[in-house]
Amino acid sequence: MRLEGKTAIITGGASGFGAGIAMKFVSEGANVLIADLNVDMANDLASQLGSSARAVKTDVAQESSVKSMVQATLESFARVDILINNAGTTHLPTALEDVTEDDFDRVFAVNCKSVYLTAKHVVPLLKMQGSGAILNVASTAGVSPRPRLNWYNASKGWMNTATKTMAVELAPDGVRVNAINPVAGETPLLKSFMGEDTPEVRAKFIATIPLGRFSTPEDMANAALYLCSDEAAMVTGVCMEVDGGRCI
Template sequence: MGRFDGRTVFVTGATSGMGESHVRGFHAEGAQVVIAARNPEAGRKLAHELGERAFAVRLDVTDEDAWATAAQSAQSRFGPVSVLVNNAGAQHAAALIEDTALEVWNRALAVNLTGQFLGIKHLTPSLRRAGGGSIVNIASTMAHVGSPYYAPYVASKWALRGLTRTAALELGRDGIRVNSVHPGVISTPLITEPVAPGQPAIGDLYSPAPFAVPRLGTPEEVTALVLHLASPESAFATGSEFVLDGGLLLGPALAA
């Protein structure tokens, strides 16, 4: 038996990178998985591969009407949602603050912060109907430091920490736990492919060699933590921040 047999899990940004890994992880553990993504064709392809316990919905996380429709579709197909994984996120081209266009700032906050706010807003009633559950917000190690050239992204992830803690306080007595996961540099297209034409991939500018675990992380390692936080195994954890970065935030490790 799987840890999520008979439970419905809703994952955003679900067709590539960490999101796809989360979908596959929950499905392997018996869940009914709602694959929410802006690309409906990719969502349907993944759902078809996984079979009847997978269902794709089109979702732009910045669109409140789309959230309302997706939440209703998920419940109509599988019943109340027990787990929400707010995974969708967006990076932007590197630029100094003084050179950052307002639309770039607005887009980063819309996807990385407002999108997660809307997910909590529109799926909380479903989690209540399920008798409680878990919300996992995907943040970043950039939510703990400053990072030159990435002010919009950094600001959105710092703000997500406050949203997570506030939601945990509001929903705890409903049996809904809310936690955040803060991945370091994970081997996904966001890291391995250029964010904008003419700019190097973030992974090309980063070397994990000085850190305690001297390699990039994998999506599957993040998924393992997300599964734990979504399950009863972490029943006493809420409003907490879980860093998974191989020691990046610690700084350089003692040389061997």
């Protein structure tokens, strides 16, 4: 029960890594607000998790939606202790000059602007409490980029830099900020990263991971649990690679 009495907001929490984190956090005693555009999936997960979870439809790239997400959390659980910026998207593997402006704008709105918006509405609450943890879900793409995912890579590199500068600024207020950098995993974005989902393409991806497998939601949940728990009280500004050795 490492998160007993704490409340976490998890964006993109209805599936993939976000759902894994939500399930782990509830099992460790936390209340969880599952924020996702797919409200049906979010509601399904919340119903499985019981009274410790609530689902809210959220567009993390829109300030009014993020503000409503935070208000819903306070109405349900009265406080916020942990923010997981997990919502993310990508463009398809494409030559960097051929990515459309709409795709570029969408990637940076969901992957980067969302971190600004959630900080704008959550950080004041954490400062008032004098405590809290923020976890940004970046990617190995921001550490060791793959070709043809250029602007997605750049957006995740932005998240890693944002993590470090947020950590430095918020440390005097008792707020810790860390990131995890997952390697590709069994999530709804996997096909988009690969371009096509075939045994051959999967084998090519897995060949770049020394431990020889994709990451799982449980892998990310275990790392997130540590970084957001009091066990990591002296850990801030870390961008942890949870990648089976991909970035070595």
